[in-house]
Amino acid sequence: xxxxxxxxxxxxxxxxxxxxxxxxxxxxxxxxxxxxxxxxxxxxxxxxxxxxxxxxxxxxxxxxxxxxxxxxxxxxxxxxxxxxxxxxxxxxxxxxxxxxxxxxxxxxxxxxxxxxxxxxxxxxxxxxxxxxxxxxxxxxxxxxxxxxxxxxxxxxxxxxxxxxxxxxxxxxxxxxxxxxxxxxxxxxxxxxxxxxxxxxxxxxxxxxxxxxxxxxxxxxxxxxxxxxxxxxxxxxxxxxxxxxxxxxxxxxxxxxxxxxxxxxxxxxxxxxxxxxxxxxxxxxxxxxxx
Numbered sequence: 517x518x519x520x521x522x523x524x525x526x527x528x529x530x531x532x533x534x535x536x537x538x539x540x541x542x543x544x545x546x547x548x549x550x551x552x553x554x555x556x557x558x559x560x561x562x563x564x565x566x567x568x569x570x571x572x573x574x575x576x577x578x579x580x581x582x583x584x585x586x587x588x589x590x591x592x593x594x595x596x597x598x599x600x601x602x603x604x605x606x607x608x609x610x611x612x613x614x615x616x617x618x619x620x621x622x623x624x625x626x627x628x629x630x631x632x633x634x635x636x637x638x639x640x641x642x643x644x645x646x647x648x649x650x651x652x653x654x655x656x657x658x659x660x661x662x663x664x665x666x667x668x669x670x671x672x673x674x675x676x677x678x679x680x681x682x683x684x685x686x687x688x689x690x691x692x693x694x695x696x697x698x699x700x701x702x703x704x705x706x707x708x709x710x711x712x713x714x715x716x717x718x719x720x721x722x723x724x725x726x727x728x729x730x731x732x733x734x735x736x737x738x739x740x741x742x743x744x745x746x747x748x749x750x751x752x753x754x755x756x757x758x759x760x761x762x763x764x765x766x767x768x769x770x771x772x773x774x775x776x777x778x779x780x781x782x783x784x785x786x787x788x789x790x791x792x793x794x795x796x797x798x799x800x801x802x803x804x805x806x
């Protein structure tokens with residue numbers, strides 16, 4: 517099926533891209549490092565906060581597009597554990613912007629059957645932000661469409677620390693000290709204790725603004741993800757840019773360390789080591805499941 521059957525193009529450029537995009541070859545899970553808001557504002561001699569506001573519009577368009585294309589999950593890197601080092605005025609603005617976004621967009625997200633999930637350490641977020649997030653998670657908890665995963669106060673190293681601590685706490689609570697001493701950990705045990713437990717690993721990681729680094733994002737989960745870096749700054753990453761990225765994904769040959777399949781179709785099936793169910797949609801943080 518062509519993507520044009522699912523999404524109404526805004527112009528001829530989008531129409532052309534949609535005609536080339538095959539729904540059955542889309543990634544199940546797209547993760548995006550939304551970078552470049554500050555540089556976007558600087559280029560226009562605007563304050564950094566103007567770039568963050570413009571970035572919200574790009575996020576809205578990406579969410580709508582991915583949901584209409586029936587992706588299983590979209591993960592957006594919204595605020596890292598390192599972002600607390602930014603000026604207090606900027607951090608406070610980002611928190612206010614998040615609350616305003618939730619107030620305005622949550623009804624639309626719910627109406628479109630999208631399920632909101634949060635990964636990271638939400639217990640360390642301001643009370644108002646945490647309350648708004650909990651309300652959104654609860655409101656959309658029974659939705660069966662795309663899972664919108666927002667990484668807030670997130671860091672992949674912190675996630676792995678929390679996963680191992682949760683795993684050890686679980687063993688301590690159910691076994692004797694002798695059993696703990698003989699504990700052997702495997703990949704599935706670690707995956708089951710990550711914030712993303714229950715979600716498929718990302719097939720496709722997009723980073724805007726041209727920076728060639730992962731920035732402590734989903735280090736475990738993107739082991740087999742296709743990487744796509746564009747010089748486009750996040751506020752300028754519109755629907756056409758996203759469609760271009762998805763077309764690039766479809767041109768990739770995913771081998772997972774093996775040989776190309778004789779049929780040439782390397783997009784079916786799940787990532788090696790990805791035993792998470794695409795339909796379960798559970799989400800973990802260090803404070804428990806959301």
